[in-house]
Amino acid sequence: MTTTHSSAGNPRVSLTGYATASAWTHFGFEHAQWFSTLRGRALFLPLHLGCRALRRFAPGPGAFTETLYWRHHWFSEWAARQCPGLAIEIGAGLSTRGIAHAARNPQMQWVDYDLPDMVHARANMLASRDLPANYTLEPGDLLATGLGAQLTAPSRGSVIAMTEGVTDYLNREEKQRAWQSISSLLKRLGGGRYLLEIYPRDRIAAFGPAAGVVLDALRRISGRDMLSQLCSSTDEAIGLLENNGFSRARVLPESELADAGRAPPPSQRAFVLIEAQT
Ligand SMILES: C[S@@+](CC[C@H](N)C(=O)[O-])C[C@H]1O[C@@H](n2cnc3c(N)ncnc32)[C@H](O)[C@@H]1O
Incomplete structure (x- = not known):
C-alpha cells in the first residue's frame, strides 16, 4: 500500500x-x-425497524433505510454503465461494490480509497478472502494533496470516480477541496466522470421533524453541524462542482436510474445523484 x-x-x-x-x-x-x-x-437494525414502524404514518421518513438501498444500487448500476477501464471509489467504507465489479470485469482496474483506519479495518476483514487481482485497496485522503498520484490512465475504457455517503459530511471549504482533488485527478488521467449524492437542505425540509432526528444523530457521530454544511439546493452543489474543476454537472434524471419505478416515490427521496465530468 x-x-x-x-x-x-x-x-x-x-x-x-x-x-x-x-x-x-x-x-x-x-x-x-x-x-x-x-x-x-446495532446501528442499522433499530433504525430500520424504526423506519418500518414510521412508514404507515409518515411514508417519506419511513422509507429512509429503503432509500439507502436505492442509493447503493444506483451507484453500482451507474458504474457498470460507464464500462470503466479504471474506477476509483473514495471513502469506500465497507462497500463491496468494487470487489464485485472487478471480479465480473477482469480487464478493468478498481481502486478503493479510504482513510488509514478504515483501510486497516477493512483489510483485516478481507484477510481470508480471495480478492480479484484487478482490485486494489489503498489509504487515500480526499483532503490531502496527491490523491491517486500513482494511478495511470487505462489503455481502454473510461475513467470514473465515486464518493457515496462522503461529501455531505464535509463543510463547504472541504467539499471544494475534495472536488478540486477529484477533478484534478480525473483531468490528469485524461478526463472522466464523477458520481456523488447530495442531500440538499430544500429537499430535506419536506421531511419535517424526522429529518431533524436523523441529522442530530449524525451530528453526534460526525461532530459536525450537518444541516448547516449541506448544500442548500442542487443548483448550489452543481455551481460548486463547476467552480472546482468540473466542466459540467447535472442531476441524474429518473429515466437514467435503473429500476427507478420500484423505488419509493422520488418526491420522498431525500437525496439526488449528481454526475459531474471533466
Ligand atoms: C459514511 S461512510 C460511507 C462509506 C461508504 N461509501 C458507504 O456508502 O457505506 C464515509 C466514509 O468516508 C471516509 N472518509 C471520511 N473522510 C474522508 C477523507 N477525507 N478522505 C477519504 N475518505 C474519507 C470514512 O472513513 C468513511 O469510510
Missing part, C-alpha cells in the same frame, strides 16, 4: 459506514455479509 500526505480527514464518520455495511447485507448486495459487524447491526 502507498501512502499520500494525509490531513486528518474525518474518520469519525466511518461509524456510519458500519451501519450502511449492515444495510447492504440486509438488502442482499453481493459479498456484503463479509463486512456485517455487530457494531453495524
Whole structure:
C-alpha cells in the first residue's frame, strides 16, 4: 500500500459506514455479509425497524433505510454503465461494490480509497478472502494533496470516480477541496466522470421533524453541524462542482436510474445523484 500526505480527514464518520455495511447485507448486495459487524447491526437494525414502524404514518421518513438501498444500487448500476477501464471509489467504507465489479470485469482496474483506519479495518476483514487481482485497496485522503498520484490512465475504457455517503459530511471549504482533488485527478488521467449524492437542505425540509432526528444523530457521530454544511439546493452543489474543476454537472434524471419505478416515490427521496465530468 502507498501512502499520500494525509490531513486528518474525518474518520469519525466511518461509524456510519458500519451501519450502511449492515444495510447492504440486509438488502442482499453481493459479498456484503463479509463486512456485517455487530457494531453495524446495532446501528442499522433499530433504525430500520424504526423506519418500518414510521412508514404507515409518515411514508417519506419511513422509507429512509429503503432509500439507502436505492442509493447503493444506483451507484453500482451507474458504474457498470460507464464500462470503466479504471474506477476509483473514495471513502469506500465497507462497500463491496468494487470487489464485485472487478471480479465480473477482469480487464478493468478498481481502486478503493479510504482513510488509514478504515483501510486497516477493512483489510483485516478481507484477510481470508480471495480478492480479484484487478482490485486494489489503498489509504487515500480526499483532503490531502496527491490523491491517486500513482494511478495511470487505462489503455481502454473510461475513467470514473465515486464518493457515496462522503461529501455531505464535509463543510463547504472541504467539499471544494475534495472536488478540486477529484477533478484534478480525473483531468490528469485524461478526463472522466464523477458520481456523488447530495442531500440538499430544500429537499430535506419536506421531511419535517424526522429529518431533524436523523441529522442530530449524525451530528453526534460526525461532530459536525450537518444541516448547516449541506448544500442548500442542487443548483448550489452543481455551481460548486463547476467552480472546482468540473466542466459540467447535472442531476441524474429518473429515466437514467435503473429500476427507478420500484423505488419509493422520488418526491420522498431525500437525496439526488449528481454526475459531474471533466
Ligand atoms: C459514511 S461512510 C460511507 C462509506 C461508504 N461509501 C458507504 O456508502 O457505506 C464515509 C466514509 O468516508 C471516509 N472518509 C471520511 N473522510 C474522508 C477523507 N477525507 N478522505 C477519504 N475518505 C474519507 C470514512 O472513513 C468513511 O469510510
